[in-house]
Amino acid sequence: MDDRLPFPSGALLVSCQAQPGNPLHGPVSMARMAAAAAAGGARAIRANGPADVAAIRSEVDLPVLGINKVFGPDGVFITPTFEDAAAVVRAGAAMVAIDGTARPRPGGGSLGDQIRRIHAELGVPVMADVDDLAAGTAARAAGADVVATTLSGYTGGPAPEGPDIGLVAELVTRLDCPVIAEGRYRSAEDVRAAVDAGAYAVVVGTAITNPMAITTRLAKALS
Numbered sequence: 001m002d003d004r005l006p007f008p009s010g011a012l013l014v015s016c017q018a019q020p021g022n023p024l025h026g027p028v029s030m031a032r033m034a035a036a037a038a039a040g041g042a043r044a045i046r047a048n049g050p051a052d053v054a055a056i057r058s059e060v061d062l063p064v065l066g067i068n069k070v071f072g073p074d075g076v077f078i079t080p081t082f083e084d085a086a087a088v089v090r091a092g093a094a095m096v097a098i099d100g101t102a103r104p105r106p107g108g109g110s111l112g113d114q115i116r117r118i119h120a121e122l123g124v125p126v127m128a129d130v131d132d133l134a135a136g137t138a139a140r141a142a143g144a145d146v147v148a149t150t151l152s153g154y155t156g157g158p159a160p161e162g163p164d165i166g167l168v169a170e171l172v173t174r175l176d177c178p179v180i181a182e183g184r185y186r187s188a189e190d191v192r193a194a195v196d197a198g199a200y201a202v203v204v205g206t207a208i209t210n211p212m213a214i215t216t217r218l219a220k221a222l223s
Ligand SMILES: CC(=O)N[C@H](C=O)[C@@H](O)[C@H](O)[C@H](O)COP(=O)(O)O
Pocket: 015, 017, 067, 078, 150, 151, 154, 182, 183, 184, 185, 203, 204, 205, 206, 207
């Protein structure tokens, strides 16, 4: 267990998110999803927005890694500002994940400033969701407690099919903090490979909590 983190090494974290347009969108469905994940052995829940975070906290006895997705013109959408982070921490998140890429941030603030304010005013650890090694190194230098591969494949060109285990391995070699594997993990082999590459923990979302996306993928395989 790393003292900075509310979950142990080797943990499976389950991301319970459903965007508008998904019939499971909303705090009631997400809290039930989180309860199912908890019963199956998840050690923490990643959840989006204050309403879902609060509902999950009231139903499930697991730490919540909060994010707050806000879609704007800049491309940065995972907890883009301090205020977005504060909203999910006030709703009960024990930790917050924020965009850790090198892209310009709304309002022109720096990643380091956002992390410093979260530490000073909210008192929770910060996970930086990055897309490559340079962003991971910069995010750690800017004060991130943990770095995750969440945005690999999503900042240019079409996203690949599988997870970016190579980036996990590179970050583990270069950083002096826990590295979290996240993004397109679907199978037992995938999650095992991430831990074998040195990941502290693995976050799985779609493959567990998005039956609409799973159905689309399998139906496409038959068409
Ligand atoms: C790129 C982006 O927006 N990622 C989001 C971050 O919270 C979520 O939509 C993902 O579901 C989450 O990262 C888990 O990944 P996957 O669903 O592939 O297991």
